Amino acid sequence: MYEDELRKISELFPSRYKEVRYHSVITKGMRYLNGKFAGIYNSEEEGFSVRTFNNGVLQFYASPNSTEIKPVGESLTGWEAGVSEEPVKSAKYESEEKVKLSSMSIDSKISYLNDVLSNVMKTEIKGKVKSLVFSYVESVETKEIMISDSDVIMGRVPRVLITYNIVLEGNGRTVTAWFEEGGSGGLEWLIQRNLQEKIEENLRSIDRVMHSGKGVTPGKKDVILSPILSGIMAHESVGHPFEMDRILGREFAQAGSSYLTEFKEDQVGSNVVNLSDNPTIPTSSGFYLIDDQGVSAREKKLIVSGKVNEMLQDRFTGFRTGRGSNGSARSSRFDREPLIRMSNTYFVPGEMSFEELVEDVREGIYFKNYMEWNIDDMRLGQRYIALEAYAINNGEIGEPLLFPVLEGTTTYFLKSVDGVDRNLDFKPGMCGKGDPEQGVPVWLGGPNMRLRNVNVKVM
């Protein structure tokens, strides 16, 4: 479609290695406030870019208009070492819309969500919904990429992202909570996912915690993390620090460093800990089959049996480390350079059932959802505060608990894992990195995961 424009841009830049790209993201969203329609918003982002490598410096140019991209002609030397030479995979990939986004008119979507959300607002709970801000966003991302005059790589990924923020009052407390659903594909993410039931169940669960939750005794306990928590841990505590650009220092002033720069040993977790990043999962938010440097995508096994196995690499870090690229370069829009990014990052499930994880716990806590999470810039010290948590006593899940806190280091937690069940569930997220900031769609996932004898705090 844009091959001529890409070739014309390429001709202006005589570098041996160059990435030329057309990139568009068309987004349509609608918003509801307390069950009532509150407006729509659309966005069109479309343009061209080129990134070259010369004398250790990457130079990136982008514009909505291909004819406005012209080299400045400056001579610089810089930090980058070279480019790895994996073959360019020129092909087409696409995420399938099982139900086309265009198969339902705007007014039908509005009407559908009116019904869902007006019913949600009738959910019987003890507390009061102070506000429920709901957002439905559908987008189509299209890329055409030419690597050093290769044939054109074409990618098309439609996505749906549903988010809602609940402020709930009751029993002398106010709780604010945030939820996300979605993936790549079409309207099946809206109409086949029991959306109404999910929101109602979340409302009831928070309400139950607010009204029946018991205080937590701090101390060492067994903890079971749900896939929502194992997912955020997979992404933030392992995925990010395994980005090789971060390890090499390229992101030191922005998103920070990695604990792997200081570790002497490869054993970062117990032998039941396995973790992968895999962009080839169909229907995932982080889906792609060829990265933005033309390298074939594949599953990357970052941790195998608790040991560091592989990092996320692009062509530049692949050259510097001598290990080559494993297809991890991605950009968020036309005017952003490709960076090493996660796609769908998850702890690999095991053989146990959830019941087997629980039955072996004498005194513990099941962390089902969280309301706050953050981590230091080496990706070592982290803290989770449960939104929904339950006591586990003598192998049975019991009463809800009020907001237990889990705070510790990545290796402390990963070495405490002694069991993972056979479930695998994902949640969507927007992963931020780079300057200028780039948010790219990802999935975060995992099984239920049991940690033995870890320190639980209170707020």
Next chain:
Amino acid sequence: MEFTGFDEYATIEYQTKTLVIKVVESKIENVQRFSDKGYEVMLKKGNKYYVGREKTLDQRKLAEIVNILPESQISPIISDTSGEYSQNKVHPTLEELYQDVSAIPPLLEGKNPIYGTITVTIVNRNLNTSKGLKSAEKKGWINAYFRVKRGEFSAQWAHTSNRFEQDKLRDCVETANELLKLSDRRADVNDGKYTVVLSPLVMANLMMYASGMASGFSAMTGNSIFSDSKKGDEVASDVFTLRDIPDDEQIGNWEFDDEGERTFRKEIIYQGKFNTHLLNNETAKVFNAKSTGNAGWIYPRSLALEIDTGTSKFHDMMDGNFIYVNNNWYTRFQNMAEGQFSTVTRDATILFRNGKPEGFVGRVRIADKLGNIVKNVIELSRESYVVSWWDAPLPGRYPFAKIDNVSLTRA
């Protein structure tokens, strides 16, 4: 462009160009030059409205969308301002640096490796409204931040201005290096309450969230510690004033907000007392007030902030027992209504005893309520700095703040 068939509209024709220079280990890693142009548009018929970011303006297509929408419970309201206005506030040094970055490598010298980013942004913004306002503004700014490293220790500083001055960037690197010299040892702290001195970088990060909570939309939806705040309510220490400053000369800003209301400076908190939410016309209606010139269609927001300076010299503040926090990141709220948050310190977080640095305490977590932070401010420095950086992108002018009883935790 005139729109017909709508009750109200606003269009913002924008054209931006950006230069980003990325520095790794005191060398240039990449140079990015990119531009964008298009329209942001708000069209309204009755209480039906459409907001979009468009490459071109296609009236017929947009009218078709608006016609099928239901009435919305809240919709943007255009201010009555009319007339023509234009200004160009782009300092020539910004254009010069955009064309030629050769001034940067000489700044990257020194014993410790330097990492960071220098960004120049130049924006043309033409606002047209259905009430007859035609405003053409051009503005440019530079922001730079540098992180320096020595072994396991690091320090950072930032600079924001409407002009490029080599010396200011050199000072920025030098300030980070000076912080790094404060100690060459490690010190330990446990979970507990501490007196802290927060640097302008930390205040920039925390006040970005405070101003977000002051937004009328956040307050209206309960995602704010200021949801029920009324003018005169005591919400902070009486030495603390937080101001929205769209007219600041060094930061510069737009003369009109997105609804055509003239922007102006105002206190969000004045000497410890709540003064106003940040409002556009539609949230002003909810709060029975007038717009504060902070639109954002639907979402009001600040474009720049300031905390009033205090009376203490920075050096005099560095007395006694406290923890100095150079920088932070990853601020997350577990409860927006109660302001309960935590944020992780990075760079030069240093334990002081009797005014002397004991050592770097590493990465600890401030885990407290935002309300407590502003209520427990006991001292502000005379000196202030205009800063913004990657995890505090909203520019502002901030002093150092000494704060009592701040809860710290350690992973």
